[in-house]
Amino acid sequence: MRQLHPIPHGDNDSGTDLAARLRPQFAQPVILVDPDDPVIGGPQCLVPVCDRLAVIFGKCSAHHQRWIEAGRPDDVETWAKSAPANRRWLHQPRKCAITTCHRSRREHGLCHSHASRWQKQGRAGLTQWIADGGGGPPLPAGDGCRFPDCCLEAEGEAGLCDHHRNRWIRADRPPIESWLLGCATFGQDRFDLRALPLKMRLEIAYAIQCRVDERRTITRPHSIRRLLRALPGGGVPSLLDRSPDSWMAYLGFSSERGYIERRFLLDAIGYLRDLVDGVGWDAEFPRDVWLLRRLGFPGRDTRFRFTGIEPIWLRQLTKRWARWRLSTGIAVATVGADIRAITLFAQSFPALQRGPEALTRELVEVHLAHLIERFPNPKSRTGQLSSLAGLLRAARQHGWESRLSAQVDLFPEDYPRLVKGPPRALSEAVMAQLEHPCVLARFADSRGRLLARILMSTGLRVGDGARLRLDCVVRDGQGAPYLRYTNHKMRRDAFVPIDTDLAEAIAVQQQAVLDEFDDPAVLLPRPTRNPDGKVAFSTATFRGELREWLRVSDVRDELGRAVHVAPHQWRHTFGTRLINNEVPQETVRRLLDHDSHAMTSHYARLSDTTIREQWERARKVNIAGEALATDTGPLADAVWMKNNLSRAKMALPNGYCSLPLQQKCEFANACLTCPVFVTTPEFLPQHRHQLEQTQDLIAQADRNGHQRLAEMNRTVEKNLLAIIDGLTTSDGCCGGGKSCACNGKSGSNAC
Ligand code: SF4
Ligand SMILES: [Zn+2]
Ligand SMILES: [Zn+2]
Ligand SMILES: [Zn+2]
Ligand SMILES: [Zn+2]
Structure with missing residues (x-):
């Protein structure tokens, strides 16, 4: 949320304050665009020598125009390489032909003074006259021309060289500073605010700065140029001097026409109103319409309106409840629905204006009856009732309103019975x-x-x-x-x-x-x-x-x-x-990250936690008998769930498969030679039993001369021995944890 302090909306004050809020880049009558800025900048024109933003088919508007004039060549890239830059405007004017003279050329290749000297001296051969140094001593040196980057000398009061002075006169002698600024920034991407009344200039600059700071809505100069041209015609010094509706009517903007400009103007008015009215809870709470953005919630125009709740005590109560709900993280949409439900309740019973005492059980019952007519759908009715019940509960819980009768409440029987719909799972x-x-x-x-x-x-x-x-x-x-x-x-x-x-x-x-x-x-x-x-x-x-x-x-x-x-x-x-898939209920609950509410899952949770604890404490080894590090923290929970899931899919008699979820295993009975097999001491009896069986098989195969079979089983035997060794020889404890005879104490010889 922007940190702002309210400023008084006085004619002089707000202007000065706005000026103080503007960073140097924005405190200008012409705001230049940094092409790298993600909000006001953007990709550049295709033409390599052009530094303007691309606004139409990858080109600036001027180069787009040139491209059209060139007959819309298909190969835009090649055309762009040879296209000239736009800023011919700033080309150096030509100087007087006399080497020592730094004035602008006017006629016969000479500046005004040299031309008239030449005329006075009888218009001798010009080339020779120039070569001879211009018929006399050099002209006195003057100040430099004020025009940006001009290297010539100024002549006359405007402080411009003759060339630029003529151009200024042709432009109807506008205020010189402003004209120079316009020329200096001509051909660059800029927000030109010079035509706006001073106060509005600051307001628009502030709005652009806010947009840049919010880093949300792209705001390029060309997209609001029309608006900036039209604003001075509104005849008022400040954006706040007309209502948004009156501005839209004057500008002819609607959600269809001029959408971008309309949105910018509405935002600008919003930023200014936030400044004038203040933001944050202290400023917003007393109001009867809350702008959620001022409370730090997203959404530019989202509002909560309490104006429909006529009884002041109920309005206050609802506001307090809404503030509390928002601050506990309840979604804006949910709180909004609550407020609408209370508004409907308040409007149905004007008698409530008499005070909290007027809220009786009878009134609640009448409301129930009204709701049946108004909301035939039991789900919507339940929503209305829960809102009212929620308000009453909170008011009692926190002692917000002592005059509320203790008898007035909603009970489970008051709610409509919800018809169970078809199962919501997809087939x-x-x-x-x-x-x-x-x-x-x-x-x-x-x-x-x-x-x-x-x-x-x-x-x-x-x-x-x-x-x-x-x-x-x-x-x-x-x-x-x-x-x-x-x-x-x-x-x-x-x-x-x-x-x-x-x-x-x-x-x-x-x-x-x-x-x-x-x-x-x-x-x-x-x-x-x-x-x-x-x-x-x-x-x-x-x-x-x-x-x-x-x-x-x-x-x-x-x-x-x-x-x-x-x-x-x-x-x-x-x-x-x-x-x-017979995944334990508790695992499902945790996968969905539900908070358990069903009593039935209680038992499931207990047994699952017990197994989970064993899993955590137990020593885990792979087929080489090497101990595996245990994942810790919240991830451990997920690892446990995954292994539980895999166990549900493919129950291994002697351990766990740590294969990533849903990856298919094609050797389900070859686990004892598989690198992702994990096992724990709880399976020791199975391992010992299987070791015996395997050794029998090897003896048998040897007797019958089945070399390959004996070989395969020797690998299994080797792994089993490693596993049993790994599971029984750590820390002096077998790793059986609490269930072990040593009671989890290492060093005791009970294992
Ligand atoms: S063979 Fe390996 S991947 Fe397949 S189930 Fe056994 S442990 Fe998992
Ligand atoms: Zn261009
Ligand atoms: Zn000259
Ligand atoms: Zn000049
Ligand atoms: Zn032990």
Whole structure:
């Protein structure tokens, strides 16, 4: 949020204050554009000798015009190489032919003074006259011409050489400083504010500076040039002297016509109003319409209106509740819906104006009856009721309103019974189509396509997926990939195992983002208003793309009907698939990063935690009997989930497979010779048993002369011996942890 202090909106004051807020670059009547600035700058004209911004087909407007005049040559690049620069305007005027004279040439190759001397001396042979030094002593030296980069001497009061003085006179003798500035910056990309009233000049400069600081909306000079020309005609000294509506009516802008200029003007007025009114909670809370941007929330015009809540006590209560909810991180949209629900309640009962005492159980019951008529859909009705219940609960909890009767509340019986809809998971028939590479390839936007894949294979919430950070893939000690994301609902970071294909697709996207932006922050940057790549893809855009993708790829269900998919259904699908694969309930809960609320999962959690603890404490070895480092921190949780998942998919009798998720194993019974096999002391009995069996097999094979079979089993025997050795010889303890007879104490001889 911008740190601003309110300034009084006096005619003199605000002008001076604005001037003090402007950085030198913007405190100019003509603001020059730094082409490297991501907001006001941009790519440069194709013509190598031109330093202007490209505004049309890769060219500046002047070179575009020249290209048209040249008959629109197809090979633009070649044409561009020979195209001249635009700034002929600043070419040096030619000087007087007399070597010692530094005045501008006017007639016969001579300056005005030398020309008249020549005439007076009878117009002798000019060449000789010049060679002889101009018929007399050199003219007295004068000051340099004030015109930028002009090397000639000034003549006359304007301080300009004769050439530039003539040009100034032809321009109707404008104020000289302003004219010089215009000439100096002519042919450069600039915001020319000279025609604006002084105060408005500062206001526009301030708006441009705010846009640059926000680094969101690209604001190039050509896109607001028309606006800057039209503003002085408004006949007022300040943007704040007319209402936004009155400006739009005068300028003829609408959301269809002049959109960019309209948005700039509205933003400019907004920046100024923020200055005048102040921002932050202290300034905004007392108001009855809150501008969310002033409270540091995104969105340029999002507002909360409390004006519909007539009873002052209820309005105050609602504001306090809304502030509290926002500060606990509840989404703006949710709080907005709450406020609308309370507004509806307040408007239904004018009697509430009498005070909190007027809020009775009877009133609540009448409200219930009204709601049935107004919201036949039980879900919307539940929303209305929960908002009211939430307000009452918070008011009681925090003692905000002592006059509220203790009896007034909403009870579980007050809520409509929700009709259970059909299962929200998608059928495997639909999923098979959606996951098919050819169908995925039809997803037009590569960002949306990747997000769809991520959602399908991890069950993330769409908001969490859209906001993934650029460095969202981490690997465990065995190199298996995990997706790191922020669970915005629970406000914490979480990990979910992913397969290697998805990890590769993410790596491709990471590279694309790094190529596009200097210092990007997110994996899926939104394509517009995002010059730095710091703003994430919007879920609304994704939903639109998803609809379009389903339409073009013609995905149908088992009955041949076109399929509608809401991203959240993938979360249900993911959970259902796991349950169907007999993944323990607790692992599913953690993969989805739910907070457990079902009592039934309690037992599952206990047993899972116990096993998990053993896994953490246990010594883990590979087939060579070498101890493996344990992943620590939050990632350890994800590693455990992944191994649990793999165990559900492929239960090994003697250990764990640390293969990355969903990578297929073709040698499921060759684990004892496989490099990714991991085992723990809990499997020692199995290993000892298998060792006996293997040794028997070897003896048998030797007896029967089966060389190869004996050889293979010797490798297994060797690995088993290494495993048993590795599992039993550390720290004087077998590693069995609490379940071991030594009770986890190393050095005791109980193992
Ligand atoms: S052979 Fe290796 S990859 Fe296959 S299941 Fe066994 S441990 Fe996993
Ligand atoms: Zn150009
Ligand atoms: Zn001269
Ligand atoms: Zn000059
Ligand atoms: Zn022990």
